[in-house]
Amino acid sequence: MAVNLHIPDQSSIYPVAGIDIGIAEAGIRKANRKDLTVFTLSAGTAVAGVFTQNRFRAAPVQVCEAHLASGAEIRALVINTGNANAGTGALGLKATQDTCDALAKLLNLAPEQILPFSTGVILEPLPVDRLVSALPAAIGNLGPNNWFDAAHGIMTTDTLPKISSKQLSIGGHTITITGISKGAGMIKPNMATMLGYLATDAGIAPELLKSVATDLANQSFNRITVDGDTSTNDSFIVMASGQSGLRIDSREHPHFAELYHALADAALELATKIVRDAEGATKFMTIHVEQANTTEEALKVAYAVAHSPLVKTAFYASDPNLGRILAAIGYAGITDLDVGNVNLWLGDVLVASHGQRNPDYREEDGQRIMKEAEIVVRIALGRGNAAETVYTCDFSHDYVSINADYRS
Numbered sequence: 001m002a003v004n005l006h007i008p009d010q011s012s013i014y015p016v017a018g019i020d021i022g023i024a025e026a027g028i029r030k031a032n033r034k035d036l037t038v039f040t041l042s043a044g045t046a047v048a049g050v051f052t053q054n055r056f057r058a059a060p061v062q063v064c065e066a067h068l069a070s071g072a073e074i075r076a077l078v079i080n081t082g083n084a085n086a087g088t089g090a091l092g093l094k095a096t097q098d099t100c101d102a103l104a105k106l107l108n109l110a111p112e113q114i115l116p117f118s119t120g121v122i123l124e125p126l127p128v129d130r131l132v133s134a135l136p137a138a139i140g141n142l143g144p145n146n147w148f149d150a151a152h153g154i155m156t157t158d159t160l161p162k163i164s165s166k167q168l169s170i171g172g173h174t175i176t177i178t179g180i181s182k183g184a185g186m187i188k189p190n191m192a193t194m195l196g197y198l199a200t201d202a203g204i205a206p207e208l209l210k211s212v213a214t215d216l217a218n219q220s221f222n223r224i225t226v227d228g229d230t231s232t233n234d235s236f237i238v239m240a241s242g243q244s245g246l247r248i249d250s251r252e253h254p255h256f257a258e259l260y261h262a263l264a265d266a267a268l269e270l271a272t273k274i275v276r277d278a279e280g281a282t283k284f285m286t287i288h289v290e291q292a293n294t295t296e297e298a299l300k301v302a303y304a305v306a307h308s309p310l311v312k313t314a315f316y317a318s319d320p321n322l323g324r325i326l327a328a329i330g331y332a333g334i335t336d337l338d339v340g341n342v343n344l345w346l347g348d349v350l351v352a353s354h355g356q357r358n359p360d361y362r363e364e365d366g367q368r369i370m371k372e373a374e375i376v377v378r379i380a381l382g383r384g385n386a387a388e389t390v391y392t393c394d395f396s397h398d399y400v401s402i403n404a405d406y407r408s
Contacts, residue, residue: 002160003284003373003393005276013165014176015144016199018042018241022141023153026134028127029082029120034153036131038138039077039197040107045241046206047074047115048213050221052234058086059096059126060116061233067100072112077237078103078135079195081154081182085118085126086232095128102132106139119182119195119233120156151180154195158182162273164198164266171255173246176201177262181221181270196221196236196270202259203242205249212260213238220267224391225306226278238263272391281393283315284374290387291380297334298388301379304332306392315375316394320366322351329379341382347375 019041026036041047049068051061067074078099085092100114118126151161165178183194204212217236248256276284287306292298305311308328314321325344330337339355347369350358369375 002277003281005160005162005273007160008163008165010148013145013147013163014167014178015147016176016178016239016241017144017201017243018045019199019239020142020144021146021150022138022143023146023149024134024137024141026080026130028080028130034149035081036134036138037077037079037150037153038103038135038142039079039150039239040142041075041077041239042241042243043073043075044203045074045239046204046209047240048206048209048238049115050213050217050236052232054232054234056087056232058084058118058122058233059088059092060085060118061235062093063096063100064115064117064235067112067115070112072110074115075109075113076103076107077115077117077197079117079119079154080126080131081118081156082120083118083124083126084120084122084231084233087123088125091125095126098128099131103135106135115237117195117233117235119154122232147178147180151182154180154182156182157279158277160277162270162277164269164273166262166266168262170202170258170262171246173202173244175244175246175259175262177266179266179270181274183274194221194231194234194236194274196267197239198237198263198267198270199239199241200259200263201241201244203244203247204240204259205247208248208250209238209240212263215260216264216267219264220271221274223268223389224271224275225303226275226281226393236267275391275393278393280396282373282396283394285315285392285394286374286376287379287390287392288376288387289379289381289389291382291384292386292388293381293384295386295388297381297383298386299390300334301329301332301381302388302390304328305377305379306390309395312392312395315370316396318367318370320346320351320363320370322346322366325377325379326352326355329381334381337381337383343380343382345376345378346370347372 100111104111179198181196289298344352
């Protein structure tokens with residue numbers, strides 16, 4: 001059950017000039033479902049990506065990285081769901097390359113101009129023949145208004161599509177930003193078993209877009225965690241078609257900050273929607289750590305709390321067993337932490353003051369917050385001025401059931 005996940009009405013999902021999308025049924029894993037998506041990009045579109053840090057990087061991730069590094073102008077993306085094509089060795093790489101070759105031939109492009117993506121079950125051969133056979137249908141379905149169907153087409157264990165779309169005026173130009181994402185389990189920073197595609201009709205210089213994509217990922221998709229597992233196929237792609245007329249070549253451009261913040265808001269929305277739709281989730285939790293010495297220190301504490309199965313199951317039970325949070329803070333790896341300086345809030349309730357139970361804390365106050373669907377945990381370490389925020393969810397019975405049944 002998703003936690004307060006907003007799906008925009010199709011009338012408020014804005015097409016991005018220069019980008020068309022087609023969807024088809026390839027029967028990759030299950031019949032009668034849309035599981036193949038193709039993006040085509042107009043000439044001059046800048047593309048950048050951030051990928052999983054898992055050493056078992058899937059074949060499509062390896063090919064994406066190679067094609068981006070080649071310097072070829074990226075003109076199309078191809079995405080299949082149902083099969084991750086990970087842990088498949090040389091045959092998996094060949095299947096991915098065959099996919100790029102087939103789509104390139106249909107679109108009159110070079111294979112290096114294609115970025116391939118897969119998501120689904122790991123360690124199983126990709127049925128590439130079925131995928132390639134469905135490519136003409138996806139191309140025949142190409143159009144600018146298919147973002148909603150594409151959001152459905154890339155889902156695996158997701159229960160709802162994840163879409164962000166907005167229009168705003170920057171420098172006298174109407175700028176569109178639209179994106180989709182998927183993911184529900186095996187979610188951890190350094191990318192997760194997620195796919196994210198964010199597009200704008202603003203123009204961004206290719207080298208600048210590379211650093212922008214990394215920054216966006218670090219403030220969104222690399223700030224979410226569901227279960228602490230980093231998967232094999234995770235990819236976040238940013239596309240800037242330049243069709244709006246606005247062109248930004250450097251961070252010093254007078255409109256860079258405004259565009260960047262709009263993109264960052266969209267990326268964070270797509271990332272947190274993954275947590276809201278996490279497998280079996282009933283609570284959406286924001287872990288905010290402040291007064292740390294460094295960003296790294298703040299993240300250590302935030303992730304220790306966010307990854308703790310004891311903390312996550314307590315939140316599922318609406319049980320204010322908040323000593324579990326203190327324990328996670330204590331084992332986060334800050335060897336010189338003075339626990340006498342630590343304060344902890346649950347929502348607006350001060351639970352622990354100077355490292356011990358706040359004398360004014362009442363169990364019923366903690367119980368009131370724990371029953372809410374969205375909960376903020378705020379931790380002040382009393383060490384410095386650095387702060388970081390991580391987004392996570394609870395662990396429920398359904399999380400176990402979903403993952404126990406995933407391959408059946």
